[in-house]
Amino acid sequence: MKKIAQGIDPSTLYVVATPIGNLGDISQRALDVLASVHAVAAEDTRHTRSLLNHFKIRARLVSLHEQNEARRCRSLVTRLEDGESIALVSDAGTPLISDPGYRLVRAVRAAGFEVRAIPGASAITAALSICGLPAHRFAFEGFLPARAAARRSRLADLAREERTLVFFESPRRLISTLADMRTMFDQARQAALVREISKRFETVITGTLAVLEDRIRLDTVLQRGEAVIVVEGSDRPCDEQSVNPLQLVTVLSEYLPPRVASMVAARITGGRKNDFYRLVLEQLRGDQL
Secondary structure, three states: OOOOOOOOOOOEEEEEOEOOOOHHHOOHHHHHHHHHOOEEEEOOHHHHHHHHHHOOOOOOEEEOOOOOHHHHHHHHHHHHHOOOOEEEEOOOEOOOOOOOOHHHHHHHHHOOOEEEEEOOOOHHHHHHHHHOOOOOOEEEEEEOOOOHHHHHHHHHHHOOOOOEEEEEEOHHHHHHHHHHHHHHOOOOOEEEEEEOOOOOOOEEEEEEHHHHHHHHHHOHHHHOOOEEEEEOOOOOOOOOOOOOHHHHHHHHHHHOOHHHHHHHHHHHHOOOHHHHHHHHHHHHOOOOO
């Protein structure tokens, strides 16, 4: 059995944050833990192997991802029962935040073993700290649904949220997500796009949702890389009467031709006719995007 290093306890699961970009952001404590545990459970073993090789750490890797987490828990808990220590990492940042791992943590705690955090980088707090929007109260929504109708429905539910909203988004859906936010929220709502955090080409774009969508649509460079979208909360009381754009176009399209329905929706809400026309057509197609 591997010798337990000083400061590393047996039968303990360490949840270890890793860099989200700049490798210099990893803590010495994280390096010590990764070098000392019996095994490292990783979302993508190839990615984690590259990280460990960079720091000249030799460790036994075990895959733990969304597809195998439920069945992998039992074997990892058994290793803890045998006195081993295990580290849990994701591909980047703090594990369990829009990443697998909560089933393992729950199983380890249920078995009576310790779970300890090794804090570090988080794209959420990093983006909030540099975007210039209120951060004293915020709601993290992770990735929005990939399907357009489900995404707009989720945004409609959040339209009156008073806290600052934080989202993750992939490059291939960035423009469509910003367009939907512009339609479902007030397009004058302040927002920020934070991309490539801590990397060489870290970028922060601020302005209204309308400004963000227009700028990013015209600049293909800004469409690359993982992004964090931060949107200021609504300044309208939750009980204030308001028009839900998705519900509006759904009702209007039942009685009016698409172009007329989109014109009426734009007049009622002050939004863009083209945005509502797109919504109407996608509603009629049954959201086959």
